[in-house]
Amino acid sequence: MALISLxxxxxxxxxxxxxxxxxxxxxxxxxxxxxxxxxxxKTTLLRTIAGFEHPENGVLTIDGQNMKGVGPNRRPTNxxxxxxxxxxxxxxxxxxxxxxxxxxxxxxDKTKAVAEALAMAGLDGYGPRAAHALSGGQRQxxxxxxxxxxxxxxxxxxxxxxxxxRKLREQMQTELRRLQRQVGITFILVTHDQEEALIMSxxxxxxxxxxxxQLDTPEGLYLRxxxxxxxxxxxxxxxxxxxxxxxxxxxxxxxxxxGAIPLPPDLVAHGAAPGPATxxxxxxxxxxxxxxxxxxxxxxxxxxxTERTYYGDMTYYEVALDGAPDPVTCSMKNLVSRPVLERGxxxxxxxxxxxxxxxxxG
Amino acid sequence: xxxxxxxxxxxxxxLISGPLLYAVVMLAAPMAAILVFSFWTQDFLNIxxxxxxxxxxxxxxxxxxxxLMVRSLKISAMVxxxxxxxxxxxxxxxxxxxxxxxxxxxxxxxxxxFWTSYLIRVFLWKVIxxxxxxxxxxxxxxxxxxEPLTLILYNFNAVVITLAHAFAPFxxxxxxxxxxxIDRSLLEAALDLGxxxxxxxxxxxxxxxxxxVVGACLIVFIPTIGDYVTPRLVGGPGGxxxxxxxxxxxLKLNNAPLGAALAVIAMGIVTxxxxxxxxxxxxxxxxxx
Numbered sequence: 001m002a003l004i005s006l007x008x009x010x011x012x013x014x015x016x017x018x019x020x021x022x023x024x025x026x027x028x029x030x031x032x033x034x035x036x037x038x039x040x041x042k043t044t045l046l047r048t049i050a051g052f053e054h055p056e057n058g059v060l061t062i063d064g065q066n067m068k069g070v071g072p073n074r075r076p077t078n079x080x081x082x083x084x085x086x087x088x089x090x091x092x093x094x095x096x097x098x099x100x101x102x103x104x105x106x107x108x109d110k111t112k113a114v115a116e117a118l119a120m121a122g123l124d125g126y127g128p129r130a131a132h133a134l135s136g137g138q139r140q141x142x143x144x145x146x147x148x149x150x151x152x153x154x155x156x157x158x159x160x161x162x163x164x165x166r167k168l169r170e171q172m173q174t175e176l177r178r179l180q181r182q183v184g185i186t187f188i189l190v191t192h193d194q195e196e197a198l199i200m201s202x203x204x205x206x207x208x209x210x211x212x213x214q215l216d217t218p219e220g221l222y223l224r225x226x227x228x229x230x231x232x233x234x235x236x237x238x239x240x241x242x243x244x245x246x247x248x249x250x251x252x253x254x255x256x257x258x259g260a261i262p263l264p265p266d267l268v269a270h271g272a273a274p275g276p277a278t279x280x281x282x283x284x285x286x287x288x289x290x291x292x293x294x295x296x297x298x299x300x301x302x303x304x305x306t307e308r309t310y311y312g313d314m315t316y317y318e319v320a321l322d323g324a325p326d327p328v329t330c331s332m333k334n335l336v337s338r339p340v341l342e343r344g345x346x347x348x349x350x351x352x353x354x355x356x357x358x359x360x361x362g
Numbered sequence: 363x364x365x366x367x368x369x370x371x372x373x374x375x376x377l378i379s380g381p382l383l384y385a386v387v388m389l390a391a392p393m394a395a396i397l398v399f400s401f402w403t404q405d406f407l408n409i410x411x412x413x414x415x416x417x418x419x420x421x422x423x424x425x426x427x428x429x430l431m432v433r434s435l436k437i438s439a440m441v442x443x444x445x446x447x448x449x450x451x452x453x454x455x456x457x458x459x460x461x462x463x464x465x466x467x468x469x470x471x472x473x474x475x476f477w478t479s480y481l482i483r484v485f486l487w488k489v490i491x492x493x494x495x496x497x498x499x500x501x502x503x504x505x506x507x508x509e510p511l512t513l514i515l516y517n518f519n520a521v522v523i524t525l526a527h528a529f530a531p532f533x534x535x536x537x538x539x540x541x542x543x544i545d546r547s548l549l550e551a552a553l554d555l556g557x558x559x560x561x562x563x564x565x566x567x568x569x570x571x572x573x574x575v576v577g578a579c580l581i582v583f584i585p586t587i588g589d590y591v592t593p594r595l596v597g598g599p600g601g602x603x604x605x606x607x608x609x610x611x612x613l614k615l616n617n618a619p620l621g622a623a624l625a626v627i628a629m630g631i632v633t634x635x636x637x638x639x640x641x642x643x644x645x646x647x648x649x650x651x
Contacts, residue, residue, distance in 0.1 A: 040523055050554060051554075052550060052553075052554075062485070071553065071558075072550070072554045073553050073554070073555075073556045073557055073558060074556075077554075078554055078555070079545050079548070079550075079551070079554045081551060082547075083545070085545065085546060085547040085548050085550065085551035087552075087566060088548075088550070089569045098552070098555050098565075099555035099556050101556075101557075101565075102556055146555065147554075147555075150556070152554065236475055292482045302428075
């Protein structure tokens with residue numbers, strides 16, 4: 001049974017429909033992410049679970065209990081706020097132990113619990129420090145320790161990493177994942193960063209305009225986005241306008257620049273119908289070949305490099321395919337043996353028809 | 363580089379020279395004069411300029427001065443307590459309950475008492491609190507009391523009521539500012555961590571508002587202790603304060619040196635109390651960036 005279950009949740013701000021009929025089940029011990037652009041309702045959904053927002057319609061249960069009329073102070077959830085909401089008038093230890101005031105533990109046990117929570121968050125010895133003197137990363141750890149010390153059934157994280165610089169953010173991503181496995185608590189993360197969601201989550205709900213657009217594993221979202229919007233939001237995606245047309249009893253994908261190829265079998269099963277369609281192709285599904293070289297499988301097309309962006313480990317090329325209206329983006333791992341092509345170079349691309357993603361138009 | 367610094371600080375001196383001159387002439391010089399006077403003595407019509415502690419000895423030995431000083435402190439303390447206790451809910455309401463776009467309007471409304479002069483407001487309280495005043499007439503008319511209350515005018519209480527009203531906006535503003543600066547997510551965090559709204563107020567809102575409360579205390583306490591007009595008009599004999607005695611010494615008893623000594627003592631006491639408040643505030647400011 002799901003630990004958290006939302007059924008038909010609607011939330012309005014005045015006439016603005018912030019959440020539109022959200023149905024969602026989240027399992028115990030899951031690392032779940034709500035991903036979407038700002039204003040999509042992901043934070044509203046998180047705050048609804050925490051008890052700060054009250055939906056007009058729908059039912060929210062946590063651990064089988066209906067949460068209607070239950071305040072945030074009586075829910076088995078704790079929230080890590082986006083700005084961390086560290087109490088500036090208290091020390092680190094007082095912050096971490098804030099929620100223990102009503103606990104039946106003895107004073108000595110509380111002190112011990114605080115010390116353990118600090119150690120778990122990597123804040124050994126920071127207890128007596130004034131909270132206002134902490135760095136961003138340390139504040140985040142205090143917020144985590146303060147929430148986890150109460151042993152909630154669900155830990156809610158509202159964009160906890162967005163205020164950190166890139167290096168620290170990457171470090172905290174792995175650390176959060178490790179922490180979640182260690183404590184085994186359900187984590188629900190709100191983020192607008194698709195990479196962060198992919199790295200950390202067991203499952204992701206992509207939200208647009210108050211609705212869940214797709215609910216899937218990171219691999220499922222990346223490889224099988226169910227709409228153009230999701231495909232474009234997660235990772236880089238070449239969107240190629242084309243036609244599906246029947247020929248000899250099967251469907252042919254006709255993509256200007258890439259040619260006409262028989263539609264791969266799993267896309268046929270997807271329910272493809274003849275007519276105009278948009279095809280998606282990830283940059284890593286297109287490979288640059290040095291002129292004259294050959295690959296054993298796949299399709300080949302020729303083109304001209306119009307732009308290249310060097311990332312160290314990777315190089316991203318924009319290639320104008322002969323006969324295609326718009327250039328495509330392709331990514332190549334940088335190897336010592338592989339020269340980086342300059343702008344204007346003629347090149348040949350190999351691509352896998354099996355990597356095609358079909359987005360029916362309309 | 364050094365030249366540039368010198369010219370920079372020179373320009374700074376030029377900028378502050380006007381206010382500085384004003385402060386020296388209007389504040390420092392009179393205060394120095396008062397201090398010097400307090401060590402002289404009045405010899406009938408002449409001033410004896412031999413330095414002496416005689417005025418201070420008299421000020422500390424005669425019980426009338428001590429009583430007036432203690433009464434001034436008591437009145438100020440009560441006015442401060444009442445004003446701040448009444449101002450806090452008002453400031454809290456404006457900060458937490460009023461919609462953001464309406465806050466400026468509410469603050470504007472708070473300043474309405476300042477639209478009339480201080481003197482007129484004190485006179486109005488005479489009308490309200492007097493023997494045949496608004497309050498007594500109303501209470502008699504309603505049958506609550508049979509004869510006019512006398513404990514509300516020309517005494518200690520009247521001074522406290524009048525001063526508390528006069529200084530209310532001064533207390534509301536600093537508390538409002540302190541409340542405005544509280545990050546609302548801190549209150550949500552307290553709720554999330556198991557506190558009720560009431561306990562979150564005592565654990566988060568109130569401690570974070572304390573700098574504003576201490577500031578309000580200072581702003582009310584310091585001017586009221588030396589207030590002269592209100593006790594003079596509504597205080598009667600039982601509501602007179604130290605400032606009235608200083609005025610009497612200077613203008614009626616023709617003993618400026620003793621008046622000066624009393625003024626210096628009052629200033630000294632206010633300074634000590636202000637330092638105590640400041641120390642308190644520093645304690646509450648711990649943990650603020």
